[in-house]
Amino acid sequence: MFNINKIRADFPILSREVYGRPLVYLDNGATTQKPLCVLDAMRDEYLNVNANVHRGVHYLSQQATEQHEAARETVRRFINAQSTSEIIFTRGTTESVNLVATSFTEAFMNKGDEVIISEMEHHSNIVPWQLMAAKRGIALRIIPVNDNGELDIEAYRQLFTERTRLVSVTHVSNVLGTINPIEEMIAIAHEHDVPVMVDGAQSTPHLPIDVQALGCDFFAFSGHKVYGPTGIGVLYGKEEWLDRMPPYQGGGEMIEHVSFEKTTFERLPLKFEAGTPDYIASVGLAKALDYVNDLGLDNIRAHEQALTRYCMEQLSTIEDMRLIGTAQEKDAVVSFLVGNIHPLDMGTLLDRLGIAVRTGHHCAQPLMDRYGILGTVRASFALYNTLDEVDTLVEGVKKVSKMF
Secondary structure, eight states: OOOOOHHTTGGGGGOOETTEEEEOOOOOOOOOOHHHHHHHHHHHHHHHHHOOOOSSHHHHHHHHHHHHHHHHHHHHHTTSSSSSGEEEESSSSHHHHHHHHHHHHHHOOOOEEEEETTTTOEEEHHHHHHHHHHHHHHEEEEBBBBBOOOBOOOHHHHOOTTEEEEEEEEEETTTBBBBOOOOHHHHHHHHTTOOOEETTTTTTTTTTEEEEEEEOOOEEEEEGGGTTTTOEEEEEEEEHHTTTTOOOOSOOOOOOOOOOSOOOOOTTTGGGOOSSSOHHHHHHHHHHHHHHHOOHHHHHHHHHHHHHHHHHHHHTTSTEEEEOOOOSBBOOOEEEEEETOOHHHHHHHHHHHHHEEEEEEETTTHHHOOOOOOOOEEEETTTTHHHHHHHHHHHHHHHHTTOO
C-alpha cells in the first residue's frame, strides 16, 4: 500500500517551514531528499565500520569491503546488469558520461567519426563530447525535438552514416519530462552496429530500469536523484566494451602491478575506480535503492504520473500559461512560463510562499534556444509529493501572476 503520510514521515525535512510557511519541495529533478534509513546507514558505517576498502587484512577493512561490494550487487540487481563487473561507481552521471566520452573516444574513434546526441540533452551529455571534438576532431550530429518536446525518430534514423560510432542520449528530459522511446532508439542504432549510451539521471528515480531488456551498452545515473547521497553515481557498461576501453584515471585501486617500466591494470570494475572509493556513499545508495524497491517503482510511477497530469491540468487554467513539454509519454516534470513574467521572478516569489521550484535553463541551453526562451520554471515531483502540494503550487502561481 502506497501510504503517503507514512512515506513523508521518513523524510523529516518535509515537515519544516520556510519563511513561516510549510515547505513544498518541488525541485526533485535537481536533487531528492533522503529518507532516514539512508542517513542512518551512512552514520552507522562511519561509527562502526569505517576503514579503507580492498586489500586490507584487518577486520574493519574486510567488513567495509564486504558492505561496499554488497552495495555494488544491490545496484546490479536494481538495473538488472549481468555482472557486478559491469557496475562502476563514479561521482555521478556527469562523471560517468565523461568517462565514456574520454575512454570510448580514445579506444574507438578517429578524426571525423561521429556521435549522435539530441537537442534535449543536459550539458553533461553535450560538453564532454565537445571536449572530445576539440581534442580528437570527432563530430556531433543532433536529433531534433518537435514542438511537443518529442524527438524526431525519423530524423534520427537519417543521422547514421558509416562514420557513426556511438549514440549518447537521455532517457528522460530534465526540462520537458519527455520519456524517450529508448528501446526503439537502441534497436535502430544496433541495426547499424552502433552502441548506445543512456543518460538515466532522470529516469532511474521514476521508471523500472532493466539494462538487459533495454539492450543499452552504457547506462548512467546519480545517487542523489534517487534518494541516495550526493557524490556517488553509477556507470553500467557491457564488459565487451569496458574490457577494450583504457582507464579513465590512474592511481591506487585501479592497478594490478606498477613499475617504472610498465603498469598493468586491475580487472573490471576496479580498472575504472582510481583512488579511495566513497564506500560510505555506496552503502547509502544501496539503502536508497532498497527503499525504492520496497515501495515498488510501478507504484511510484503511478503516483507521480497522477501528480504530473493533475499539475498540468490545473496550471492550464491560468491565464497566459505556457507549458513547455507536452509529450504523450511524460513523467514527473512540468516546465512552464506565464505571460512575460521572468522565470527568476516567478521562482523567487514562489520561494517566499514556501514553494521550492527550479528556474533558469536547467543546464539545457540548446533546448532553450530551440524554444526561443531563456529559461522556464520547473516543478519536478518525487514519491513523497502530494496533490495538496500541487494545489499550493497552482495557487502560488496565480497569486504571483496577479502581481504583474
